[in-house]
Amino acid sequence: MRVGRAIQPSVHGGHAPEHFEFVVLDVAGQRWALPLEAVERVLAMVAIAELPGSPAGVIGAVNVHGEPVPVLDLDVRSGRPPRERGPRGRLVLARTATRRVALPVDDVLGVVTVARDALGAAPESVPAPVAGLAALPDGVLAVYDVDGLITAEEERAVSAALA
Numbered sequence: 311m312r313v314g315r316a317i318q319p320s321v322h323g324g325h326a327p328e329h330f331e332f333v334v335l336d337v338a339g340q341r342w343a344l345p346l347e348a349v350e351r352v353l354a355m356v357a358i359a360e361l362p363g364s365p366a367g368v369i370g371a372v373n374v375h376g377e378p379v380p381v382l383d384l385d386v387r388s389g390r391p392p393r394e395r396g397p398r399g400r401l402v403l404a405r406t407a408t409r410r411v412a413l414p415v416d417d418v419l420g421v422v423t424v425a426r427d428a429l430g431a432a433p434e435s436v437p438a439p440v441a442g443l444a445a446l447p448d449g450v451l452a453v454y455d456v457d458g459l460i461t462a463e464e465e466r467a468v469s470a471a472l473a
Contacts, residue, residue: 330423330424332421332444335413336418344413352403353401358371369392384415400417401415406457407457424444429445
């Protein structure tokens with residue numbers, strides 16, 4: 311199962327971890343998750359500055375302690391139309407293999423621990439960059455592939471737009 315960099319933490323003592331922790335997000339009324347170790351922090355929604363020359367799905371940038379951070383639209387990346395979240399939304403700062411990104415979400419619902427055997431592969435039909443599915447007692451949770459949130463081509467375009 312391809313589950314992304316952050317779901318495959320380093321193996322200690324030759325043993326794979328028995329449990330994984332995920333930050334659960336509400337995006338357009340659907341529950342998604344990010345690996346906890348990929349999430350830096352959650353911020354209140356702030357104004358997003360336009361980023362001319364950025365690729366589709368990158369809605370702008372925010373300033374985080376002097377660093378411009380691109381904002382990726384999870385709606386667009388999940389095959390839904392873009393929408394405003396308003397001041398009640400949140401920005402999740404996450405780290406991909408190449409950069410820090412900000413992800414606007416409707417809410418952050420908390421952290422869950424999932425047993426390794428409760429993780430399964432994502433169906434090929436899912437348009438979002440999904441690393442896998444986590445079976446929970448109250449339903450299934452789709453886990454974003456953190457490194458799949460931005461392609462190498464988009465990364466180059468974002469770097470040029472931020473320069």
